[in-house]
Amino acid sequence: MNNNLFSNIEVAGQTLNNRMVMAPMTRNRAPDNIANAMMAEHYAQRAGAGLIITEGTQLSEQAVGYPATPGIYNQQQVKGWRLVTDAVHAKGSCIFAQLWHCGRISHPSYHNGELPVAPSAITPSGSAFTYEGLQPFVEPRALETSELPGIVEQYRHGAACAIEAGFDGVEIHAANGYLIDQFIRDGSNRRSDQYGGSLENRIRLLLQIVSAVGNEVGHHKVGVRISPINAFNDMSDSDPQSTFNHVATSLSGLGLAFLHVVEVDMTGQSDPDFDMLQLREKFDGIYIANGAYDKSRGNRSIAAGRADLIAFGVPFLANPDLPQRFRIDAPLNKADEATFYGGDEHGYNDYPVLRSD
Numbered sequence: 616m617n618n619n620l621f622s623n624i625e626v627a628g629q630t631l632n633n634r635m636v637m638a639p640m641t642r643n644r645a646p647d648n649i650a651n652a653m654m655a656e657h658y659a660q661r662a663g664a665g666l667i668i669t670e671g672t673q674l675s676e677q678a679v680g681y682p683a684t685p686g687i688y689n690q691q692q693v694k695g696w697r698l699v700t701d702a703v704h705a706k707g708s709c710i711f712a713q714l715w716h717c718g719r720i721s722h723p724s725y726h727n728g729e730l731p732v733a734p735s736a737i738t739p740s741g742s743a744f745t746y747e748g749l750q751p752f753v754e755p756r757a758l759e760t761s762e763l764p765g766i767v768e769q770y771r772h773g774a775a776c777a778i779e780a781g782f783d784g785v786e787i788h789a790a791n792g793y794l795i796d797q798f799i800r801d802g803s804n805r806r807s808d809q810y811g812g813s814l815e816n817r818i819r820l821l822l823q824i825v826s827a828v829g830n831e832v833g834h835h836k837v838g839v840r841i842s843p844i845n846a847f848n849d850m851s852d853s854d855p856q857s858t859f860n861h862v863a864t865s866l867s868g869l870g871l872a873f874l875h876v877v878e879v880d881m882t883g884q885s886d887p888d889f890d891m892l893q894l895r896e897k898f899d900g901i902y903i904a905n906g907a908y909d910k911s912r913g914n915r916s917i918a919a920g921r922a923d924l925i926a927f928g929v930p931f932l933a934n935p936d937l938p939q940r941f942r943i944d945a946p947l948n949k950a951d952e953a954t955f956y957g958g959d960e961h962g963y964n965d966y967p968v969l970r971s972d
């Protein structure tokens with residue numbers, strides 16, 4: 616029989632209960648940058664997922680770019696996340712932390728007036744989310760070559776903290792226009808050192824981070840997320856297929872936990888000119904597909920071997936018991952976009968579940 620969303624699969628040395636992944640989703644409910652009991656409840660409610668990937672979790676003060684997002688670099692934050700990992704493990708699921716550095720998608724108000732950092736001093740169009748509301752992005756400061764080992768070290772340290780907090784692994788956020796993606800794509804990287812120019816140079820930082828994090832926690836506990844066609848955060852590349860084929864090939868043979876691909880842009884559209892299957896074929900490990908999937912499309916992709924697991928974002932946000940609903944073809948709750956970013960339990964922990972009687 617073909618595999619489907621409900622088949623088991625082994626990831627990071629653990630057998631997952633199903634192939635449904637809760638996609639990473641920032642919810643801005645960590646007022647002091649520390650994960651809390653309300654968040655533990657939120658993730659535990661969604662532990663029917665075979666694998667949960669947390670919201671983006673910053674690696675340092677330099678890495679912050681949004682209000683009230685959790686971090687993973689000091690002991691208080693480790694303690695906060697321990698509430699989450701314990702709650703999820705008690706329900707029998709598996710959880711990875713998404714390691715995040717926003718790079719130029721930030722604002723001086725987060726950095727005592729200092730500029731956000733980036734591969735190159737190119738101002739993204741759009742506005743930063745700050746504690747004082749939306750403010751235009753500023754021209755970031757290009758990182759010196761000599762600073763890049765320090766960036767790699769932030770990822771290594773964050774990964775070590777994640778394991779200390781009880782996570783089963785980490786996902787390196789190389790998607791959606793944040794720091795690593797800013798290095799990968801040539802619209803935001805105009806460097807002339809060994810981290811810019813050729814494809815090889817543009818993915819050097821990603822590979823150094825994967826290597827440092829893998830050596831710290833074990834490569835089998837490290838996943839990578841990419842978003843080849845997503846223009847969000849003013850991203851562009853002159854040849855996305857070649858760029859991301861090269862990324863997928865370079866991440867092969869390292870024994871990683873998975874490659875996680877956002878296959879759509881921010882509006883949920885795919886690009887007929889980009890062939891995602893090439894990434895699937897070039898990467899030798901587990902492939903997680905994400906972006907506007909529903910039950911039937913997810914099952915079809917897994918059965919056809921186009922993906923090993925499917926990550927669901929908004930469907931999991933609005934349906935804590937999504938796997939159960941899929942199992943019995945129950946209707947889904949509608950997501951309330953007004954409560955996506957910031958706020959309290961409302962729109963976070965009060966989405967209804969199916970009655971069990």
Ligand SMILES: Cc1cc2nc3c(=O)[nH]c(=O)nc-3n(C[C@H](O)[C@H](O)[C@H](O)COP(=O)(O)O)c2cc1C
Nearest residue numbers: 638639640641670671877906907908927928929955
């Ligand atoms: C509220 C919200 C927050 C998000 N935050 C993150 C994030 O922190 N990290 C990330 O990689 N993607 C983030 N995303 C993108 C989702 O992980 C996912 O790629 C997107 O929702 C498309 O999947 P879907 O069609 O199943 O919702 C976010 C999406 C939403 C709706």
